[in-house]
Amino acid sequence: MRLAKSIASGLSIIEGRAYKIGQVGSFVRIPQGYQDLFGVVSEVGAKAMPLEHADNEDETGRWMQVQLVGESIGGTFERGISQYPNIGDSLHITTERSLARIYGSDGGGQVTFGTLSSAESIPAKVSLNELVTRHSAILGSTGSGKSTTTASVLRSICGVSEGNNTYPNARILMLDIHGEYSEALSDIAQIFSVDPRPGERPLFIPYWALESNxxxxxxxxxxxxxxxxxxxxxxxxxxxxxxxxxxxxxxxxxxxxxxxxxxxxxxxxxxxxxxxxxxxxxxxxxxxxxxxxxxxxxxxxxxxxxxxxxxxxxxxxxxxxxxxxxxxxxxxxxxxxxxxYNFLLHPGDWEPDLNGVVQKDLDELLHGWLGGQNPITILDLSGVPSGVLELLVGSILKIVYESLFWSREKSEGGIERPLLVVMEEAHRYLSSDKDSLASVTVQKIAKEGRKYGVGAMVISQRPSEVNETILSQCGTYFALRLSNPADRSRVQGTLPDGLVSLLEVLPVLRTGEVVVMGEAAKLPMRCRVTLPNEEHRPKSSDPKVANQWAMDKKPEGYDRVVASWRAQKPRAVVNPVAIQRENVTDETEGKD
Structure with a gap:
């Protein structure tokens, strides 16, 4: 395709809005009577010949390559092409009105998490069914907005981002490795933690539910x-x-x-x-x-x-x-x-006595994890020793998957009430180097979970280190800024050859900007994620170095540092403070 001389400036104004011509990733429209074909600009270039020597006076020397992706008949957009354009057919800019036809809602089952980067008036939506059952991955370098995107997507899934509760029966289990999401999602989640704070429940994993080896x-x-x-x-x-x-x-x-x-x-x-x-x-x-x-x-x-x-x-x-x-x-x-290791080897009411008798059985454990009043359950694993993290994550996933697999004929199973498992920092326990219990279990979920109502969402800043089988089974990708070539190539391998160039923008994406592609998205789209309110953002922001270093130096006690180190608890104290509380009565009570 070549650009006409009338738009050699690369800028066109339509209905009071300026449009850039020939941007990689932008859409073009090819009218075919009652039918419109739509394509994505995948490559642009220019001839080296000076314009004065061109054979055709209308020749600008600028060209672009377009990949056809879908067609619209009667205002309804569908992926795929039933006919191809002829030589000499003209291309038109895709305006916001046409983009609304492409990305417009198909009715229910749509999750809105942001707006298109090229048209902020058009919401960015994905299909909830495909997002959960065909698995997904959120990938981005440190500082790219990965945690905020995750929080925004989860809030959108639950419907609370739009001020309503669209899916009150949603069921999401999140493995939070760094404790980033407890405060961000506290209004829609029940939280279990190895080192619980007020309002959180203690996290226990009964060792006897694990496989013996x-x-x-x-x-x-x-x-x-x-x-x-x-x-x-x-x-x-x-x-x-x-x-x-x-x-x-x-x-x-x-x-x-x-x-x-x-x-x-x-x-x-x-x-x-x-x-x-x-x-x-x-x-x-x-x-x-x-x-x-x-x-x-x-x-x-x-x-x-x-x-x-x-x-x-x-x-x-x-x-x-x-x-x-x-x-x-x-x-x-x-x-x-x-x-x-008390959370595992001395699991509270699930710890058997010497005769093997327990106060609580696995049904109460699963009810807490999967049957809570809130749609999201967060398992805060930030207090878990690194040496046992892989075993712990694998154990949790094994317990959950096995319980839903064997209860597939019951209303509590995954068929009647699907489950989305969200795995933060997945590269730490889903490595391609070894087949740990976590990796084997997630591979089983990725391959077979769809049949039993268990979906996976993999979150990682190093996709090249995640098990290739797991990542290849993810049907939808949210790709944020990625600078490492190995990480980018892993993501680029998910697109057809003609659209790979769309991901060349990954190194220069803005913070909170994401390219969404796969089964849950109609077409690959570049969009801005809607930021949650300040109080609902994850605790993953960078330290304010300049502000902190500019403050006056205060007295410091490194005995507290050593106490936390030895106790393996961030909130451990050197001198416990015991506060005795007594009821206060009003002495004037009962007097006139």
């Missing part, structure tokens, strides 16, 4: 195999059988119980029974009488004491059947004593 790898400090693994799994299986016998869980038949069945068992009992077997010494003529000095205490993790073994014929003698797992049991004991 993942749990044992964490508890014993690495992979165990052979007889050592069998010693642990046989004991866990026996404890789960005993727990079911004590509590008679509905829907469970003893013959169907395996070591991975989510039934409660006591880790303290597991540790005590195994360590007792490992350290036992025997005496007597037949070497069959335990030489026990003290029973120890499973509840307080005190091991039993036996007479030390001695050389010679009189003993005491070592247990010849010991497996050799003392080191693993010592690591297990240290994990149980480490307060940083």
């Amino acid at each position: 993942e749990l044992l790898e964490f508890l014993t400090g690495g992979t165990i195999e052979g007889a050592r693994e069998t010693a642990f799994t046989d004991k866990i299986f026996g404890l789960k059988i005993a727990s079911h016998t004590a509590m008679n869980f509905p829907g469970v038949e003893e013959s169907s119980i395996t070591v991975d069945t989510p039934l409660p068992f006591s880790l303290k009992k597991l540790w005590y029974d195994l360590i007792d077997f490992e350290v036992t010494t025997f005496e007597g003529q037949n070497r069959d009488q335990p030489a026990k000095l003290a029973d120890g205490n499973a509840e307080t993790l005190d091991p039993p004491r036996y007479k030390p073994h001695a050389m010679g014929a009189n003993g005491p003698f070592l247990n010849q059947n010991a497996i050799g797992i003392r080191r693993q049991l010592n690591i297990l004991r240290s994990r149980l004593l480490d307060r940083r």
